[in-house]
Amino acid sequence: MALLVQKFGGTSVGTVERIKAVAERVKKSVDGGHKIVVVVSAMSGETNRLVALANDISDEPLAREMDVLLSTGEQVTIALLCMALSELGQTARSYTGRQAGIRTDDAHTKARITDIDTSSVLADLDKGHVVVLAGFQGFTDAGDITTLGRGGSDTSAVAMAAALKADECQIYTDVDGVYTTDPRVVPNARKMTQITFEEMLEMASLGSKVLQIRAVEFAGKYNVALRVLSSFEDGDGTLITYEEDDRLEQVLISGIAFNRDEAQITVVGVPDTPGIAFQILGPVADGNVEVDMIVQNVSGDNRTDFTFTVNRAEYDKTMKIVQQRANELGAEEVSGNTSIVKLSVVGVGMRSHAGIASKMFETLAHEGINIIMISTSEIKISVVIDEKYLELGVRALHDAFELAGQPQAQI
């Protein structure tokens, strides 16, 4: 008997019929002898409906009240799924974030989980109930409702799996696994049977929209076995594990990730003094903007150029913050670009292989694609390029690293 956490997203619970189908799937797992915690999102369209109501009232709705509003979406789904399970003869108990003891900080609309008290959930599992948990939500020490931000249901699922020491956290989505790159861009992209957390983290943060990055971080940190699989088709999906050494065949490069929603901001000619990065990015972080790539090059004349990228939606807000700070710091100018994309080669295998970077740059040069920024980590190399070259670049790299073809052997 295993303890499984199964997460179903908004599309998977988008209609009454689909909720019934999820109930069937959950029942099958219970009949297979497993204890099940189901984590669900709001029915697809519901969150947008609620956001529209808020926007009809205010251009900048209160964050605390936004959380009160949006958390109702998941609450509707948990009730309906419990009813559907009951129709199949399976007892089930719904849990809001608060009822499930999911405590967070008070960063409304972007809260982070600080603690989970699993006692109630465990008691219900021991009684043979399926536990149906509202994803995306928690509560503060003050008893306020919080939400974890878009995609937060993945985080809820992984966090709950970690707290319960579940055997596996299964993320049901509308794709059947993690691919070497987006199959819409490269039709012969390959589904991976296994990938490491680190690789997945790079893939997720770089725009493979299968899993929310925080969910993968959490899973890696607490060593939760994570599996991505399809709500609509049978199959084993992709298993995301801690140990790269488990693999039978060593893979050099796992995949090509990309992100269309990037925007770049450069502070030109700031004094090259200790603490300058913090002085620029501190106010940005205070504004709750997540910074993605950060690049600062060596400089010669006590001045340096400092570049970073943010989500395109946060560009205007960030630009305002940075321009004010740049004036205070005596920078020469602030420039920006919102028509860029990021494109990355990811793989734990590159740790022990030289020449990956040069092969990447060579491939892009061969296609006539100019590289605007470069940033590297142990297991990925990212470049920023003009957005018009995105598809061309992804396809060229996918070919160059020979990622297409048959799926890996099942492990």
Added chain:
Amino acid sequence: MALLVQKFGGTSVGTVERIKAVAERVKKSVDGGHKIVVVVSAMSGETNRLVALANDISDEPLAREMDVLLSTGEQVTIALLCMALSELGQTARSYTGRQAGIRTDDAHTKARITDIDTSSVLADLDKGHVVVLAGFQGFTDAGDITTLGRGGSDTSAVAMAAALKADECQIYTDVDGVYTTDPRVVPNARKMTQITFEEMLEMASLGSKVLQIRAVEFAGKYNVALRVLSSFEDGDGTLITYEEDDRLEQVLISGIAFNRDEAQITVVGVPDTPGIAFQILGPVADGNVEVDMIVQNVSGDNRTDFTFTVNRAEYDKTMKIVQQRANELGAEEVSGNTSIVKLSVVGVGMRSHAGIASKMFETLAHEGINIIMISTSEIKISVVIDEKYLELGVRALHDAFELAGQPQAQI
């Protein structure tokens, strides 16, 4: 400075525009120097939408999950109203039933409030915030979400007013006060400026749909000054108070109430032994059916006929329960009638006046209306008649007791 609880029903918050209008009204009260707790219902149509979702999944949705589902309706409204108040520069804090400390028993979908911990609400009021409370909901000792049943937002408002020792509980509705009878039946029905709790209780329970009966009970019990007034028009509405003696002009009869949704069940020929009423009604109460009129006449031959009325929607369910019990008790037969209505003359004045009953019966006889059942209390006389005579009976009685005409003098 007064502390006011203002309750707005589903129609009053039915659209974003109306929510904004409620915010304006609340803001006006705050500007008038008052501390305000607003209690709101779900946006009109929302509860029905949620019920339909549940019914698509199950013919008998789990009561616990029904409460989880329905309570989202009010939660949406509190968030939106707080946003709207914020747009007007008025700080506001939303409260779910649980956050407001509204503790109930665990009778899901029909819960009763057992206790309210007002500390958080009082703290926010002291800080100058408007408190916006989700009506209709509470939570159990186990932390489960409960709802108070249809119309429960009135109960929430009165209970909160009692717990806070508010100066007045104002129920904003789509009517501008309490009338001597339904103006749709008797066009010259008169709006009352004042009425006693006891009279209002009889009026409410008998079908004047302005206020939920439990709200009035609560208000009477805790001596909460209750005012019914219009969401859409200015005016003082009708004040419901404890003391009949406050009135300048003594009124004999306050109004004519009626209830279209009655059904009658008669157990014929049951043994006339002590405890027989309990033996019949015990299982009915256990089935969570609310019984309205109960009539048992004197009997001669150790057998008696026992009649009671229930809401028409509960007739089939109740009939099943009663038939089984009647067999066990050796009753001769069980009969029923679902085409009846109840019609009542209500007024504290009748305590000290003989002849009200005979005048009522004479009036109905004069119109050729047959009386099926009679039941009396200190301040009301109710009769059950065939539903086809409802309008005729109400109009005749309204005339006979001279209720039409100018409103009472303002008190």
